[in-house]
Amino acid sequence: GNSVTQMEGPVTLSEEAFLTINCTYTATGYPSLFWYVQYPGEGLQLLLKATKADDKGSNKGFEATYRKETTSFHLEKGSVQVSDSAVYFCALRNFGNEKLTFGTGTRLTIIP
Amino acid sequence: GAVVSQHPSWVICKSGTSVKIECRSLDFQATTMFWYRQFPKQSLMLMATSNEGSKATYEQGVEKDKFLINHASLTLSTLTVTSAHPEDSSFYICSARPSGRANSYNEQFFGPGTRLTVL
Numbered sequence: 485g486n487s488v489t490q491m492e493g494p495v496t497l498s499e500e501a502f503l504t505i506n507c508t509y510t511a512t513g514y515p516s517l518f519w520y521v522q523y524p525g526e527g528l529q530l531l532l533k534a535t536k537a538d539d540k541g542s543n544k545g546f547e548a549t550y551r552k553e554t555t556s557f558h559l560e561k562g563s564v565q566v567s568d569s570a571v572y573f574c575a576l577r578n579f580g581n582e583k584l585t586f587g588t589g590t591r592l593t594i595i596p
Numbered sequence: 597g598a599v600v601s602q603h604p605s606w607v608i609c610k611s612g613t614s615v616k617i618e619c620r621s622l623d624f625q626a627t628t629m630f631w632y633r634q635f636p637k638q639s640l641m642l643m644a645t646s647n648e649g650s651k652a653t654y655e656q657g658v659e660k661d662k663f664l665i666n667h668a669s670l671t672l673s674t675l676t677v678t679s680a681h682p683e684d685s686s687f688y689i690c691s692a693r694p695s696g697r698a699n700s701y702n703e704q705f706f707g708p709g710t711r712l713t714v715l
Contacts, residue, residue: 488639520706522706525708526708527600527602527689527691527705527706527707527708527709528689528691528706529706530703573639573640582628582645582693582704583642583645584640584642584704585639586639586640587639588637588638588639589639
């Protein structure tokens, strides 16, 4: 079956620090990979996605590269801001299937 | 655009009572909605897929008589937790998938969640 393992939090960083949140997956076939973000009091929002190996998803300064050889999709940002404080979820979906499989979420707090 | 609301945002109820949670797509139509459950420090677990005008499809291990789902319109799905017990206390999240060809990636839009506490 499918599974997603992501870095446990909480993660606390200073503003302008470099961010990495690790995500690895197990899946049959060739899944699409996603990062979702949940800001306080709001629903999960799609942050970025990649649909095939070596694709790089990017949005709002965040990036993640689909690495098939290491079954990973680590989230990175070069310089975080206080407004990036949120919970981040890694997820996958098999091709032709609408069901999402989520990781446990990583709470990120950025301090000024 | 693509906003999904849930009501209530939190609810406390006594053991044995039933609780209804609403999920609405505010600015789009959704043939399909999904219900998830999240325990503390655990991932979102899909409970069921709700299809407008037909019976919901439940994931393995989810009791359909316990968690009643009704998707009576293209903008509203409801989850009723019947005869709730303390072990049903959790965070319930819905998502909605816009209908139509424009949504080629089957993207889902999520509600903010409902915190249920059963005493």
